[in-house]
Amino acid sequence: MLDCQLDKDGNPRPKRPIPKIIGIRQHMEIQRVKQMEKQGPDSWLVRKFAVGLVAGIFGYSYYIYVVRLCIPMIRMESDRLGGRAQGLAYLVIFHFLFVMFVWTYYVAVTTAPGFARDYVPKTDPPQAQEEYITVAGQRFEDQPNTHEPKLLPADDLHSPRRRRRGRRVEDENLDELDDDYEGDSSGEQVETVEMSEKRRQSLVSQVHDDDQVAEASPAAGALGPAIGAALANAQSPPTDSPVTPEVLSSSANGNGLSPADEDRGRHDSGGSVTLVHSSSSPDAPTFPPKVHLSNGTDGNEPQPRTSQSSAAPSYLHFAEPPDDWEPPKRLAVERVPNSAPVLTERYRYDPREGIVRPYRSHRCRHCAAIVLKMDHHCPWVGSCVGARNYKYFYNFLQYSTLYTFFVFLTLLIAQTLPLGTFTANRPYPGVDGQQVAIIALSFLFFLFTCSLFTAHTMLILRNVTTIEEISAKRMRQRERAALSSTYKFLQWRAKRDTVREWNKQWGRIGKEGNLWWLGSNRANWEMVMGKAKLGWFLPIPARPVHDDGLHYVPNPRFSPEGYWRRRSEWPVELR
Incomplete structure (x- = not known):
């Protein structure tokens, strides 16, 4: 190893360590x-450096224009590069624009933009709002359950009679019901076939009755046929009423009663719920009339459904477009x-x-504030x-544009036009x-x-800020990219028609699609x-309106969360 x-x-x-050279990007x-x-x-110093630079440049421009251009003319x-009248006119107009430039620039620099921490109090983070399904203006979880079924003993729950009652009756399992009541003689078999035919008719009547329950009581019908029937009769089914062939065969009647049972009670079937009560009992309740039967009929024949012009509302009816x-x-x-x-x-x-940022406010990383x-x-x-x-900044742009x-x-005129006016007695002083x-x-x-x-x-x-305009431009860029990837280069008509259809369904991005558009350029x-x-x-x-940065009215074409809605979802007066 060397000594060095x-x-x-x-x-x-x-x-x-060898220094790594990286690129500018x-x-x-x-x-x-x-x-x-x-x-x-x-x-x-970093934030105010450009202010000092602007003050130095425009101060130097004042010296050049007044001292080296206008005073020699006067x-x-x-x-000199012009006459006395020309110098006086230049001097007056220049001083007016310079004073207005300095005034507007001073106000724009010294006026704070408005920081949210000075106007908005601190709060805890907002919690997520839970959404509940409501029925009749009340949370579904808080609905009183007055039709809760009674608990049954275990031996009664598995009894053959209970199994037959809870069995779902359909066309394909009617044979199983017939087997429960089938006898040894041929006469009993004929009666069983007749009973099956009556049972099919009762099912047709039952389905029709359930539909009329839904039409007459939409709140009950929306909960299903079982709960709808229970709500219509205002009583839960008992658990100890037997099911007999007479009860099944009498279901073809409108009131669901056989002649032998008319003195004992009332049977009403609504889907899988069966209501049976004995009139001999001292505590027998009083039942209201059937809401799913029209006046003047006993329920033997199905009734037609009400039309859409009926006064009673129904979830089965839809408004005409x-x-x-x-x-x-x-x-x-x-x-x-x-x-x-x-x-x-x-x-x-x-x-x-x-804090919760007010509408249209953002955090600046240079100022570290909202x-x-x-x-x-x-x-x-x-x-x-x-x-x-912002208003003072716009006034500054007005006069800085005119001044520059x-x-x-x-200065360009003074350096070019008087070139032909110089003589040997007054030579051209040079550039x-x-x-x-x-x-x-x-x-x-x-x-x-x-x-x-x-x-x-x-x-x-358009009542937008630069940040909001950047967001709108990004949306336009995404749409142009989507159109370019879908249509070919020469399909410009298809692209134009697609944009027109978008504007027809949604509105224009810069106006109807602007969250803070007030409806007109003047407003x-x-x-x-x-x-x-x-x-x-x-x-x-x-005057008299001052934009304080705290109170804004969103465009009604947007949802309460801030989503742009389709034209069909706008208020009627804005479509």
């Missing part, structure tokens, strides 16, 4: 992950709206601050743009490099501010900028 590889004590030196991804895992806000110096209703077309590609329940408290709860109606984090104002400073365009245009630098900077800032001004004007007219504009026209151009509070 040994330390002072003669031990081998540890190998130095990997470096940006690592920084993004670190920023996502960071809990605290960025340092004050003094009529030899190196409107005249202009058309079934939705079957499309090769279906629209799939966003499925996030953005209006629920569980979705909006933030465990880091322990911002009311967050639009974006703007480094040029050193903070987020939210509900409380005026500086760019007038001013500092003015050329301001021309380049003002042009770049004009493109930037003009694009922001146009974009935010469209956002205000959306006045919500942010106010109704007073003076506030549209000055950085003053909106």
